[in-house]
Amino acid sequence: MSLTGITLSRHLLDDQGELADGDLAALLMQISLVARIISREVKRAALVGMLGYTGEVNVQGEQVRQLDLWSNEVCVNALKETRLVCTVVSEEMENLLHFDRNCVAGSYVVCFDPVDGSSNIGVNGTVGTIFSIRRRRGEGREHAAADLLRKGSEQLAAGYVMYGPSTILVYTAGRGVYGFTLDESIGEYLLSHPNIAIPRRGKIYSVNLGNYHRWPEQTRRAIDYFNSPGKGTGRPYSLRYVGTMVSDMHRTLLEGGVFMYPGEAGEGKKSRGKLRLLYEAQPMGYVVEQAGGRASTGLERILDIEPSEYHQRVPLIIGSADDVAIVEEFYRGER
Numbered sequence: 001m002s003l004t005g006i007t008l009s010r011h012l013l014d015d016q017g018e019l020a021d022g023d024l025a026a027l028l029m030q031i032s033l034v035a036r037i038i039s040r041e042v043k044r045a046a047l048v049g050m051l052g053y054t055g056e057v058n059v060q061g062e063q064v065r066q067l068d069l070w071s072n073e074v075c076v077n078a079l080k081e082t083r084l085v086c087t088v089v090s091e092e093m094e095n096l097l098h099f100d101r102n103c104v105a106g107s108y109v110v111c112f113d114p115v116d117g118s119s120n121i122g123v124n125g126t127v128g129t130i131f132s133i134r135r136r137r138g139e140g141r142e143h144a145a146a147d148l149l150r151k152g153s154e155q156l157a158a159g160y161v162m163y164g165p166s167t168i169l170v171y172t173a174g175r176g177v178y179g180f181t182l183d184e185s186i187g188e189y190l191l192s193h194p195n196i197a198i199p200r201r202g203k204i205y206s207v208n209l210g211n212y213h214r215w216p217e218q219t220r221r222a223i224d225y226f227n228s229p230g231k232g233t234g235r236p237y238s239l240r241y242v243g244t245m246v247s248d249m250h251r252t253l254l255e256g257g258v259f260m261y262p263g264e265a266g267e268g269k270k271s272r273g274k275l276r277l278l279y280e281a282q283p284m285g286y287v288v289e290q291a292g293g294r295a296s297t298g299l300e301r302i303l304d305i306e307p308s309e310y311h312q313r314v315p316l317i318i319g320s321a322d323d324v325a326i327v328e329e330f331y332r333g334e335r
């Protein structure tokens with residue numbers, strides 16, 4: 001029995017603003033279908049031989065799992081099918097993919113991470129899917145750089161799906177954040193988390209602490225702060241880290257606190273952290289801001305960054321407004 005009885009389709013149809021013309025709602029419905037298909041496959045991945053590696057290395061230099069590639073195909077085919085999308089960027093594709101050679105059809109451009117947290121799939125851990133939708137503005141192939149390499153504040157809609165004990169789809173189209181739980185028995189997403197608001201401050205920090213000695217001093221000092229007792233501040237905070245951003249962010253959204261993937265000291269490969277701007281940081285930043293939280297590099301608002309490359313990485317400090325502000329104070333040298 002659903003708490004509200006409101007399905008995703010009904011909710012999208014009722015929403016106004018950007019969703020009013022129906023196309024964006026149709027696109028979100030198609031993404032929800034993709035998520036149902038991936039959800040089914042995640043559940044039986046071990047039984048159908050999807051857990052292994054393909055032997056390929058993706059544009060990020062990471063080993064590609066069969067589930068990554070298969071899910072990417074599902075996303076690409078389903079988005080193409082809508083005829084609403086002109087061009088896509090995916091973590092699993094080095095180059096952009098234009099559905100229409102001349103780039104005149106399809107009003108939207110979509111960035112996605114088909115399987116987030118795929119290192120956890122082999123141990124039956126939670127994984128997710130992340131998506132970000134923008135409007136196509138220009139015509140022809142030149143539109144792509146101009147439309148995709150835009151600030152996160154220009155996203156029309158964004159969200160994620162978490163394949164946990166239940167499959168949950170969380171999205172924003174700029175009018176609040178809503179979460180829907182998939183009822184597999186009827187194949188419907190039902191509104192389970194209306195108007196999500198992130199607590200102003202939390203009691204949890206979430207970071208890969210194994211990287212501690214690679215961080216610059218201000219990052220280490222911020223973490224030391226959360227780790228040490230402090231009267232009236234709720235410190236020490238608890239540490240929770242799944243290693244699947246979707247999962248860590250879903251907890252952060254509901255319970256508050258801060259999730260971080262900071263850059264490493266020096267000029268090395270991870271000096272800008274690990275997470276990708278277009279299909280990880282921007283969509284999560286949009287969701288978190290819509291829920292009343294904050295998303296930053298430590299020095300700059302994530303949604304204000306003008307991207308320069310499709311797969312660019314960015315340091316990310318995201319979560320409860322007050323907790324993110326504390327880390328920013330360390331970065332500015334005010335603490």
Ligand code: AHG
Binds near residue numbers: 117208243246274
């Ligand atoms: P992906 O599986 O899409 O490559 O993303 C993995 C990301 C993210 O989900 C998570 O927060 C982070 O990698 C974990 O990285 P570490 O193992 O370095 O902590």
Ligand code: MN
Binds near residue numbers: 113115116117245280
């Ligand atoms: Mn990811």
Ligand code: MN
Binds near residue numbers: 113
């Ligand atoms: Mn991924």
